[in-house]
Amino acid sequence: MEQKYKLTFTENNIQDSVAYVLVSKFNIEPSILKAEIEDDGGMLILKLKGDENKIKAGIKYLADSGIGVSALDKHITRNPEKCIDCGSCVSICPTKSFTFDPKTWEVHLNYESCIACGSCLSSCPTHAVTLTL
Ligand code: SF4
Numbered sequence: 001m002e003q004k005y006k007l008t009f010t011e012n013n014i015q016d017s018v019a020y021v022l023v024s025k026f027n028i029e030p031s032i033l034k035a036e037i038e039d040d041g042g043m044l045i046l047k048l049k050g051d052e053n054k055i056k057a058g059i060k061y062l063a064d065s066g067i068g069v070s071a072l073d074k075h076i077t078r079n080p081e082k083c084i085d086c087g088s089c090v091s092i093c094p095t096k097s098f099t100f101d102p103k104t105w106e107v108h109l110n111y112e113s114c115i116a117c118g119s120c121l122s123s124c125p126t127h128a129v130t131l132t133l
Pocket residue numbers: 076092093094095096097098113114115116117118119120121131
């Protein structure tokens with residue numbers, strides 16, 4: 001399975017080698033989608049790939065270590081009432097999570113491929129996109 005998580009660090013655990021622990025202890029394949037790291041804390045968005053039970057065990061291990069953990073599920077939304085199908089998000093999205101329907105030219109959003117980079121938020125003229133992390 002694959003699942004995206006947001007990890008939040010404090011100054012006490014910002015140096016923890018999370019990726020190493022997930023690989024070596026739990027045989028999970030982590031991909032870093034986004035990182036905001038400062039000396040006194042930060043956050044990572046990770047995509048974890050592996051056995052479901054091992055991912056659960058790895059996430060519990062991180063949480064027990066004092067790292068904030070939350071699963072990202074439908075973390076990005078497009079408000080169809082506000083969207084004017086201008087396509088600005090389609091051209092800026094690095095993961096092609098926004099696409100045009102070739103028949104209707106309406107914009108669609110695939111939240112599963114979104115890496116929470118935030119680029120579409122600033123590009124949207126009607127503030128139709130919301131990112132909740
Ligand atoms: S947050 Fe980034 S990856 Fe996600 S839909 Fe917007 S531009 Fe694409």
